[in-house]
Amino acid sequence: DVKVTQSSRYLVKRTGEKVFLECVQDMDHENMFWYRQDPGLGLRLIYFSYDVKMKEKGDIPEGYSVSREKKERFSLILESASTNQTSMYLCASTRQGALGNTIYFGEGSWLTVV
């Protein structure tokens, strides 16, 4: 079974803290994505990566950065967490050139910033 694993399911952080959300996939996928999901707003794309050390901004990159040092791992970084970044974060991966029928999602990371 393909797995996209988000190591932290539930986190509570203080305003101003640096936060790392880790995502690992085991299918040798080239493409990886970070979304945030908020009620009534659906999924919004933060950043994505098509290869190691490559990154592209999505629709809402402000306040976030990413790191892709290894093919299987894609990290989302909140340099200085703020309360408006309280949300559910979803990681996804897919093969290069693949269409949506092979996109796999992680279970999500619930982040609360207090």
Place this chain on the structure above:
Amino acid sequence: GEDVEQSLFLSVREGDSSVINCTYTDSSSTYLYWYKQEPGAGLQLLTYIFSNMDMKQDQRLTVLLNKKDKHLSLRIADTQTGDSAIYFCAEGSGNTPLVFGKGTRLSVIA
């Protein structure tokens, strides 16, 4: 930019059919998708349809595509309580990230 719209809530009685509707703006979309999200979980692909098709049926699921009106629907026959979830419509082409709708929360009343 591309946009995908869907209503936020739908409530049906167990055993009835559910119809979830979606409209999209990108006429170059190659595939259109339906994803299901159960509480506390990520998204799982339910079904998809290629843009040159009008209909696709898979057991209790029927997808209808009206490309002229850019309208996509998902019909779930004999809806069960286990179908309660959020359903996302998405569109995509080539290697670009999918564009998702805001999700329709389906509540099934026993």
